[in-house]
Amino acid sequence: MEFKLEAHRIVSISLGKIYSARGQRGGLKLHKNLLVSLVLRSARQVYLSEPGCPPEPPPAAAGHPEEEPPPHTAAWAAEEPPPPPPQDEAGRDCQGPRPRRCCCGENRGGCAGAPPPPHCPRKRSAGERGQAGSPVKKPRREEEEPPPMPPPPSPPGEQEDMETGNVASLISIFGSSFSGLLSKEPKGRRRPPLDGGEAAASTAPAEAAAEPGQICCDEPVLRTLNPWSTAIVAF
Amino acid sequence: MFGGWGGGGVLTLCCSSSLKSAFFLFLPPADIISTVEFNHTGELLATGDKGGRVVIFQREPESKNEPYNQGEYNVYSTFQSHEPEFDYLKSLEIEEKINKIKWLPQQNAAHSLLSTNDKTIKLWKITERDKRPEGYNLKDEEGKLKDLSTVTSLQVPVLKPMDLMVEVTPRRIFANGHTYHVNSISVNSDCETYMSADDLRINLWHLAITDRSFNIVDIKPANMEDLTEVITASEFHPHHCNLFVYSSSKGSLRLCDMRASALCDKHSKLYEEPEDPSNRSFFSEIISSVSDVKFSHSGRYMLTRDYLTVKVWDLNMETKPVETYQVHDYLRSKLCSLYENDCIFDKFECAWNGSDSVIMTGAYNNFFRMFDRNTKRDVTLEASRESSKPRAILKPRRVCVGGKRRKDDISVDSLDFTKKILHTAWHPTENIIAIAATNNLYIFQDKVNSEMH
Numbered sequence: 001m002e003f004k005l006e007a008h009r010i011v012s013i014s015l016g017k018i019y020s021a022r023g024q025r026g027g028l029k030l031h032k033n034l035l036v037s038l039v040l041r042s043a044r045q046v047y048l049s050e051p052g053c054p055p056e057p058p059p060a061a062a063g064h065p066e067e068e069p070p071p072h073t074a075a076w077a078a079e080e081p082p083p084p085p086p087q088d089e090a091g092r093d094c095q096g097p098r099p100r101r102c103c104c105g106e107n108r109g110g111c112a113g114a115p116p117p118p119h120c121p122r123k124r125s126a127g128e129r130g131q132a133g134s135p136v137k138k139p140r141r142e143e144e145e146p147p148p149m150p151p152p153p154s155p156p157g158e159q160e161d162m163e164t165g166n167v168a169s170l171i172s173i174f175g176s177s178f179s180g181l182l183s184k185e186p187k188g189r190r191r192p193p194l195d196g197g198e199a200a201a202s203t204a205p206a207e208a209a210a211e212p213g214q215i216c217c218d219e220p221v222l223r224t225l226n227p228w229s230t231a232i233v234a235f
Numbered sequence: 236m237f238g239g240w241g242g243g244g245v246l247t248l249c250c251s252s253s254l255k256s257a258f259f260l261f262l263p264p265a266d267i268i269s270t271v272e273f274n275h276t277g278e279l280l281a282t283g284d285k286g287g288r289v290v291i292f293q294r295e296p297e298s299k300n301e302p303y304n305q306g307e308y309n310v311y312s313t314f315q316s317h318e319p320e321f322d323y324l325k326s327l328e329i330e331e332k333i334n335k336i337k338w339l340p341q342q343n344a345a346h347s348l349l350s351t352n353d354k355t356i357k358l359w360k361i362t363e364r365d366k367r368p369e370g371y372n373l374k375d376e377e378g379k380l381k382d383l384s385t386v387t388s389l390q391v392p393v394l395k396p397m398d399l400m401v402e403v404t405p406r407r408i409f410a411n412g413h414t415y416h417v418n419s420i421s422v423n424s425d426c427e428t429y430m431s432a433d434d435l436r437i438n439l440w441h442l443a444i445t446d447r448s449f450n451i452v453d454i455k456p457a458n459m460e461d462l463t464e465v466i467t468a469s470e471f472h473p474h475h476c477n478l479f480v481y482s483s484s485k486g487s488l489r490l491c492d493m494r495a496s497a498l499c500d501k502h503s504k505l506y507e508e509p510e511d512p513s514n515r516s517f518f519s520e521i522i523s524s525v526s527d528v529k530f531s532h533s534g535r536y537m538l539t540r541d542y543l544t545v546k547v548w549d550l551n552m553e554t555k556p557v558e559t560y561q562v563h564d565y566l567r568s569k570l571c572s573l574y575e576n577d578c579i580f581d582k583f584e585c586a587w588n589g590s591d592s593v594i595m596t597g598a599y600n601n602f603f604r605m606f607d608r609n610t611k612r613d614v615t616l617e618a619s620r621e622s623s624k625p626r627a628i629l630k631p632r633r634v635c636v637g638g639k640r641r642k643d644d645i646s647v648d649s650l651d652f653t654k655k656i657l658h659t660a661w662h663p664t665e666n667i668i669a670i671a672a673t674n675n676l677y678i679f680q681d682k683v684n685s686e687m688h
Contacts, residue, residue, distance in 0.1 A: 006571070010517055013575055026353060027327035030415055030434045031465045031484055031524075032580050038520045039574065046517070 007047040014040040268671035270658055274338040274346065277662040280308055280669055281348055282676055283333025287317040289350055291361065291401075292678075306667065308678050312361060312401040317352040329354050335420050339442070342426070347406070349429060353416040356431055358407035358442065366394040412438050412448045419468045425476040432469040432481060439493075451499045452481060452491065467582075468528045478503075480530070480537060486523035488537060488548065506537070506548050508555045518570040518579060526582035531591040532663075538594055540585040543567060545596050545606065560606045560613065563598050565636045565647045578652050586661040586668075597656025600645065601672045602632060618656060618670045618677040629679065 017036050021028060270283040280292040293311035320329040330353055339347040339358075346361040370392040374380050415433035422429045430439050430451065437452035456462055464485045472478035477493045489502035510519060522542035529538045536557070537548045543564055546556035562583075566573060573579040578599075585596040597603045598615070606613045615632045635644040658671040666681030 007517070010571065010574070017577075025328050026330035026332075026416070027322075027325065030462075031418075031467065034462060034465060034484065035521045035524065035580065039517055042517045042520070 003046055007043040010043040011040060011047070014043065266674045268658060268674060268676060269332050269334060270336050271660040271669045271671045271676070272336045272338060272348075273660050273662055273669065274348075275340050275663060277664060277667065279311065279338070279346060280660070280678070281336045281338065281350075282669075282671065283316065283336050283350055284674070285330075285332045287315055287319070287331030287333060287352065289314055289316045289333060289336065289348075289359070306665075306680065312403055314359070314403040316350045316357060316359065317355065320354075334417060337420050337422050337429070339422055340426050349420055349422065351417050351420050351431065354410070354413055356409040356412070356417070356420060356440070357405050358409070359403055360406045361401060361403050364400045364402060365396060365398075367397045368392040369395045407442065407445050409440055409445050409448070412440070418466070419470070421469060421471045421479065423471045423476050424474055428476075430469060430471065430479060432466050434465040437466065437469055437479075437481060437499075449497070451493065451497070453498065453500060467525050470528055470530055472534055473530050473532065474534045480528055482525035482528040482539060484524040485520070486525055486541060488525070488528060488539065490550065504550070504553050506553045506556075508546075514567070516570060518574055521574070521579050522570065527584040529585055529587060531587050532589060533591055536591065538585050538587060540583050540596055542579060542581075542583075545585050545594055547594070547608065558608060560594070560604075562596055562604055563634070565634060569647070573652070576652065578655075581655055581657060583655075583657050584659060586659050588661050588666070589664045595659055595661060595668065597659050597670070599652050599655050600634075600650040601654040601656060602634075603656045603659060603670055616679075618672045618675075618679075620675075 014036050018033060018040075021033055021036075266288070267285040268282050269285055270281075272281050273279070274281070278294050280294075282290050282292075284290075290313045291311045292308040295307050295309060297306060316333055317331040319331045321327075322329055332352055333350050334352060336348055336350045339349065341347075344362070348359050348361070350357055350359060369376070370390045372381075372386060372389055372392075373383075409431070412431060413433040413436065415435050417431050417433045420429060420431045426442075428439055428441050430437055431448075432438075432452075435453065435455040436450055438448040439451045440448040452466070454464070454466065464483045464487075467482045467484055469479060469481035472480070478490060479493070479499075480488055480490050482488050486507065488506035490504040490506070491499035492503045493499060495501070495503060510523065525539045525541050527538075527540045530536070531538065535550060537550065539546050539548065539556075540562075543566060544562055545560045547558040549557045570579060583597050585594060587594055592609055593605055593607050595603060595605045601618045602615050603618060604613060604615050615634065616629045617632050630643075633641065633644045634647060634650065635641070636647055640646070654673065656670055656672050660669045662668070668679050670677040670679065
């Protein structure tokens with residue numbers, strides 16, 4: 001269990017580093033970011049392999065009554081199908097458990113085939129734990145606690161919805177290997193997530209004020225997506 | 236030969252230069268020293284800093300009048316090597332920080348060195364002028380044309396001595412060779428070519444040709460998503476102009492032979508030590524990344540530095556290093572905090588002494604370590620202003636990890652991780668070392684044994 005918490009913490013620190021790397025003078029440091037991504041992968045693997053991790057849901061995800069996967073979410077979760085418009089994505093983020101769950105299922109299928117699938121399963125598990133009930137909310141809160149500034153107060157339910165939305169978007173970002181941050185999506189998609197992120201920010205100011213250091217941040221990660229991928233593509 | 240390292244040891248290092256830190260003391264963080272390098276005779280010592288400046292020190296010739304002042308290093312020249320630039324295509328600023336300086340072997344009265352930042356390598360020529368012609372017929376002392384009517388006789392201009400002036404000029408600029416950040420340069424023993432390495436590629440340049448270079452190593456994967464390792468350092472063999480080595484972030488070394496093929500993607504030898512499974516942690520990969528590689532002067536061995544150890548490799552043995560020295564193993568249990576504060580990414584350099592019998596590397600708290608390969612003894616010393624008054628003798632330090640603690644020991648938890656010694660250099664033939672501690676430069680000399688044994 002201890003290892004799981006440690007792994008969780010390391011994941012959040014790593015993501016914070018990747019985020020802050022984009023603003024560094026002199027451009028992206030390839031070596032450092034590669035090492036950070038390797039640590040991220042190790043931590044995720046430990047997190048998954050620990051016995052405390054709940055079993056993976058079946059792809060259908062039909063077990064939980066409240067998580068019937070809506071068809072549009074399936075489309076959003078998968079990488080190959082054409083990208084949905086940004087507004088829909090932002091809306092789906094806030095829909096609560098359903099998109100994330102389904103995303104897990106979808107991405108799992110997608111991930112299994114992809115060579116190293118590092119990040120997706122970890123995130124899935126983090127989200128699932130949030131689902132299971134109040135005792136499992138603890139890990140997520142712990143995730144939030146490490147950053148220096150606590151998240152702004154907001155109704156717990158709404159926050160959890162934001163969280164699961166964040167997790168879902170993170171899953172899609174880390175969908176495949178090291179450059180999961182580099183989306184396989186067509187170029188056109190890279191701009192929409194940014195706008196989608198900002199749209200979400202305008203609709204949920206409490207959420208938008210969440211610090212970049214926090215792991216489950218929607219906007220900062222989405223904002224990261226664009227410059228990061230630009231940097232890597234430029235390389 | 237270096238003898239005992241204890242209190243009365245043969246090696247008694249003392250601070251040789253009163254100038255040691257004065258030059259760097261009052262300056263802002265831009266003047267953090269980023270590289271230190273002696274030239275081939277040890278007469279000159281170059282330092283580069285984060286602000287793109289290069290400062291060259293020259294050793295004063297020994298004088299019988301002041302025997303204690305023999306061999307002090309004083310500032311010889313200062314110049315701005317690199318300026319910050321902006322890459323408009325990628326919207327990225329290019330830092331002016333000098334990553335590496337390498338001296339060229341001296342071939343005439345002038346000295347030359349290569350300095351590089353993340354993208355551009357420059358060849359600088361350093362010349363002295365200590366005479367100036369006087370007695371021109373057509374112009375006066377200030378260079379203004381004379382009124383011809385005042386010229387009544389002809390004279391031959393003569394060279395008169397003047398105050399020494401050191402002139403530094405950029406002779407070549409090797410630009411646009413690298414997409415990624417240049418981490419090392421190395422001059423070939425043929426004195427005609429040199430190589431520059433970035434994260435994914437190594438280029439071979441001719442010193443006289445700036446508009447093209449040959450790519451000799453390319454480890455960029457076709458799909459960047461498959462990237463698993465980067466090049467961290469590289470160096471030419473000191474004697475064989477066809478051999479060079481490069482280290483990777485996975486802890487391996489590759490020796491390449493340029494005679495084998497034009498593109499040296501296939502190594503001739505791969506030096507790799509299997510990981511110790513009992514030491515596995517989240518950070519195993521980071522701490523195994525090699526931050527520096529140096530051939531021994533003999534060319535027989537290579538020295539590598541990773542986060543916690545220095546290792547000596549025999550060129551003839553690829554399976555494991557012949558010697559491993561723990562630099563600061565007490566940090567192994569603190570890797571998570573060091574990851575958090577980014578210290579785990581610090582790139583320490585390493586150095587051989589002139590006879591390849593002692594190796595040196597830096598650590599935290601302004602400590603640096605020396606390992607005698609023959610006696611297997613090691614010492615920890617500190618570069619600090621308090622302990623480094625001129626002619627003061629350095630006292631060995633000790634880090635205690637719990638258990639019995641002696642007076643003057645430092646506990647692991649009170650180490651200052653902002654004071655790191657990343658860059659060190661050893662005089663090519665004598666027991667003189669240059670230690671860069673953030674924005675201070677310390678020069679220490681072995682008082683008793685100035686000459687190498």
